[in-house]
Amino acid sequence: MSHPKHTDYNGDKLxxxxxxxxxxxxxxxxxILYAVYLARYPKEFSAGGHQLNLVLGTINTVIxxxxxxxxxxxxxxxxxxxxRLTMGLLGGTVLCAAGFMLIKYLEWSAKIQHGIFPxxxxxxxxxxxxxxxxxxxxxxxxxxxxxxxxxxxxxxWVALKVRSGAIHSHxxxxxxxxxxxxxxVDLIWIFIFPLYYLML
Amino acid sequence: MTTAPPDNFWNDTGRTGxxxxxxxxxxxxxxxxxxxxxxxxFLVGVALGLLLRIELMAPGRTIMGPQTYNALFTVHGVVxxxxxxxxxxxxxxxxxxxxxxxGARDVAFPRLNLFSWWLYLAGAVIILVxxxxxxxxxxxxxxxxxxxxTRTGTxxxxxxxxxxxxxxxxxxxxxxxxxxxxxxxxxGMTWTRLPLFTWSLYATAWVQILATPIxxxxxxxxxxxxxxxxxxxxxxxxxxxxxxxxxFWIYSHPAVYIxxxxxxxxxxDIIPVFSRKxxxxxxMIAFSSLAIAAAGSLVWGxxxxxxxxxDNAVLVFSFLTFIVAIPSAIKVFNWVxxxxxxxxxxxxxxxxALSFILLFSIxxxxxxxxxxxxxxxxxxxxxxxxxxxHYVMFGGTGFAFxxxxxxxxxKFYGRTYSQRGAIVAWAxxxxxxxxxxxxxxxxxxxxxxxxxxxxxxxxxxxNLVSTIGSWILAIGLLIMLMNLFRGLFRGTPFTGNxxxxxxxxxSIPTPPPTENFIEEPVVTHGPYDFTGTGRP
Ligand code: HEM
Numbered sequence: 001m002s003h004p005k006h007t008d009y010n011g012d013k014l015x016x017x018x019x020x021x022x023x024x025x026x027x028x029x030x031x032i033l034y035a036v037y038l039a040r041y042p043k044e045f046s047a048g049g050h051q052l053n054l055v056l057g058t059i060n061t062v063i064x065x066x067x068x069x070x071x072x073x074x075x076x077x078x079x080x081x082x083x084r085l086t087m088g089l090l091g092g093t094v095l096c097a098a099g100f101m102l103i104k105y106l107e108w109s110a111k112i113q114h115g116i117f118p119x120x121x122x123x124x125x126x127x128x129x130x131x132x133x134x135x136x137x138x139x140x141x142x143x144x145x146x147x148x149x150x151x152x153x154x155x156x157w158v159a160l161k162v163r164s165g166a167i168h169s170h171x172x173x174x175x176x177x178x179x180x181x182x183x184x185v186d187l188i189w190i191f192i193f194p195l196y197y198l199m200l
Numbered sequence: 201m202t203t204a205p206p207d208n209f210w211n212d213t214g215r216t217g218x219x220x221x222x223x224x225x226x227x228x229x230x231x232x233x234x235x236x237x238x239x240x241x242f243l244v245g246v247a248l249g250l251l252l253r254i255e256l257m258a259p260g261r262t263i264m265g266p267q268t269y270n271a272l273f274t275v276h277g278v279v280x281x282x283x284x285x286x287x288x289x290x291x292x293x294x295x296x297x298x299x300x301x302x303g304a305r306d307v308a309f310p311r312l313n314l315f316s317w318w319l320y321l322a323g324a325v326i327i328l329v330x331x332x333x334x335x336x337x338x339x340x341x342x343x344x345x346x347x348x349x350t351r352t353g354t355x356x357x358x359x360x361x362x363x364x365x366x367x368x369x370x371x372x373x374x375x376x377x378x379x380x381x382x383x384x385x386x387x388g389m390t391w392t393r394l395p396l397f398t399w400s401l402y403a404t405a406w407v408q409i410l411a412t413p414i415x416x417x418x419x420x421x422x423x424x425x426x427x428x429x430x431x432x433x434x435x436x437x438x439x440x441x442x443x444x445x446x447x448f449w450i451y452s453h454p455a456v457y458i459x460x461x462x463x464x465x466x467x468x469d470i471i472p473v474f475s476r477k478x479x480x481x482x483x484m485i486a487f488s489s490l491a492i493a494a495a496g497s498l499v500w501g502x503x504x505x506x507x508x509x510x511d512n513a514v515l516v517f518s519f520l521t522f523i524v525a526i527p528s529a530i531k532v533f534n535w536v537x538x539x540x541x542x543x544x545x546x547x548x549x550x551x552x553a554l555s556f557i558l559l560f561s562i563x564x565x566x567x568x569x570x571x572x573x574x575x576x577x578x579x580x581x582x583x584x585x586x587x588x589x590h591y592v593m594f595g596g597t598g599f600a601f602x603x604x605x606x607x608x609x610x611k612f613y614g615r616t617y618s619q620r621g622a623i624v625a626w627a628x629x630x631x632x633x634x635x636x637x638x639x640x641x642x643x644x645x646x647x648x649x650x651x652x653x654x655x656x657x658x659x660x661x662x663n664l665v666s667t668i669g670s671w672i673l674a675i676g677l678l679i680m681l682m683n684l685f686r687g688l689f690r691g692t693p694f695t696g697n698x699x700x701x702x703x704x705x706x707s708i709p710t711p712p713p714t715e716n717f718i719e720e721p722v723v724t725h726g727p728y729d730f731t732g733t734g735r736p
Pocket of ligand 1: 246249274276277278280285341586598652
């Protein structure tokens, strides 16, 4: 049995924000490890950071920022009742996500070809801090990548709901919450990018 | 008073059979689902605990060898912590009672609520599977400390996946409850009219939200250490095992407050009802829940005094630990002041509540011995610790859970148990409990370590005493459950408001209607304003 559907726009948003906090904290654990180990192995971290591909990292940052913009525009579009535009913008976001994952794939496979991956013979023989750096790199970008996939799946599903008319200008909190989730994915990348690619 | 109305939540139309339960989004049905699940796991845990005690009855090998013992205390700990005590209060009584206490029809996200229970079940099943597959049941202790947890051949990987899913379930419950309490309070239900049980759930939900993600990432890290060989905690690769302990306790110490806060809440609801007096210091109790939640997040290091962490850190954590004692003591003093000059009636819920105060105080005070760095070095990892946390978790939360069962379940079943049976059971449990765990504390003081299947001959007598205590406790438990459930299903009818409670759940028909309130309630008085509640 279920109660008659009640709608509470603010409540739904509040719940989503709380959930986003938990996601931030999840990555917080990895950032703590990063801070501690950076303090312990500054040289190795900097050596590791220089091996990452800054160009690809930057392109990915631009892609992700663009996708966030598209997601935000989709929210405005649905509020204005522009169904086709909403779907188009959501599609664009998902496309960006795919591009991001593709580049990530290229980056990872290049590293793996050079023998840099957790537990690889090269890292085991190298300086201890280096293996820590790359383990953290793979874990952070890997878990982030997982979130990209989840977020893209979510937005794709929402796009279908927009098409079927289940999400429209009077009931769009699901779209808004999914976009919030997408901004979170973006936000976390905005921390990962400088920590691993830029500042070392 | 009214008799059971035809349309209560038991016989509501719609789906039938089992699917009317396992797919129900009604918070009362989900609450009962949780209740029976956690109770089942509690009994499993008790059975394991009794086996552990039988092994320790005499020195040397009694009924099992070291590997079995290691696996059993791990499973006992994991079951009790992750499957009973953490989800127990929020899942069972939080779901059953909280929406009614704030005058709502349901929680904010009913479907998410059902999903939480399913996640809970999935996590539990995965943990059970991990016991019998792979290298066998985990033997790391419930704390999964590295480096052992990354090296052992037992099935730790699957077990941490199970616990991860349970954590997800807890987070969703937390999100749901905070949103519910913010958004769905009835008209007139101001923050200072919230029943204290709801207040404590609110604080608990915040801890669930803020602490559980750290557990999640820690478990992911163990998993990746084992499966990918990331080496983040492996000194030979430059990792630091102490970082694991930090991450683990950043979650697990606040988790202790997930266990105890709702228990304190229910005690704060029961004591005034059975003393016929408004609670003493309502605001301080509500505030101290938040203070415990906040301060409790900063004390994780007191589990690590002997880990090799820096002395400065030890001093700071020790100091902070003592600060948590203040809001806890505020509560105890307020309960005692509520009792003062009250007209106390010693029915079953009250007896359990009173023993909570005593046992929790003993557990809390021994906590200070552990919290002081100097004395901790002496008793760390001994049976003193085992005694301490059983006093807090079992004597505290466990007894509060029993109090809640005797206080609220009749309301939902419309039938009640025999007071006499409940009191006999309580007496046995209380005696058995103290015999069982007080002996452990003494043993620990004398130096008997924890997590060993064997011990030196000089510890024999007290260990035997302790084991006998566990049997008295078990008999009491059995009588309690038989008496309670016989009462709930076949006992005398329970209608109206026999305890004379003033919170909203006592103002609605028994058993509650599906929609909880026949008309939208408007709250005009506080939760402990007993004028007109009908009890002499
Ligand atoms: C009849 C009830 C119980 C008995 C007889 C019992 C007995 C024991 C014993 C003998 C140990 C192992 C001591 C050692 O060698 O280190 C233990 C550990 C433990 N117990 Fe219980 N217990 C009972 C109930 C509970 C309850 C209700 C809880 C929690 C709510 C609980 C939580 C734990 C935990 C967390 C551990 C530590 C496991 C570890 O070392 O990893 N127990 N218990």
